[in-house]
Amino acid sequence: MTMKLEWAGLANARDLGGIPLGNGGYTVAGAFARSDHPQMLTPAGWDQLASYGIRTVVSLETGGLEGEAAFRANRPVEAPEHISAELLRVPIEDGSDDDFMERWARTGLWGTPLYFKDALERWPELHGTALNVLGTAERPVLVHCGRGHDRTGIMSLLLLTVAGATGEGITEDYLQSARNLQAREPSAVEKGEAALQRAGTTALECIQGAMAAVTDDWLRGAGVETEALANIRSSLPGDDTTVF
Known part of the structure; x- marks a missing residue:
């Protein structure tokens, strides 16, 4: 089950707790959350984020872009003064990769899980660096992109895979994103x-x-650090008595 977070202004905010693990347990709440872009938060929404205790906000970005294209893809987070969370920006894909763009972005398949395996094999170092950032950041960590669907989806998959979540559980979390976006994007589910x-x-x-x-x-080749792996594996998995 997904743990929706009611943060005013966001459609796709949820905790990565409550997802089944292969050992019969569940991921625990309070370590990692995911969302669409925090700039859509209302003042009340920012207060809700702060009350949840978020200590680090990680913006997943598309590298290799310039000018207006870079700004549109990687809109920076501008948090209110009372928000003390650290703001980090991490590229996990390369928009200058013409082969990737031709195969996935220009065909409209970038917004589907069809591209995930290719992205992981194409840019292991980028995803490995992001895992290192997420694994060593002060928790709770909020990870986001623009819609909270694709870049956030692939990094959530990585976190949950490292933690030992089931494919069915990761898929259900992924599919929830399009459902959450339907009010804003009525064709989100249908297109996928x-x-x-x-x-x-x-x-x-x-x-x-x-x-x-x-x-x-893959983890070794991506440069994922032992400390980051250990932190993810100790902070996300729970046990079979965990109740959500």
């Missing part, structure tokens, strides 16, 4: 489902394919 049908696959199969790419060799 149609793309998967055309590709002859399912969200679960895409998620499982991306998870399978996150091997020990």
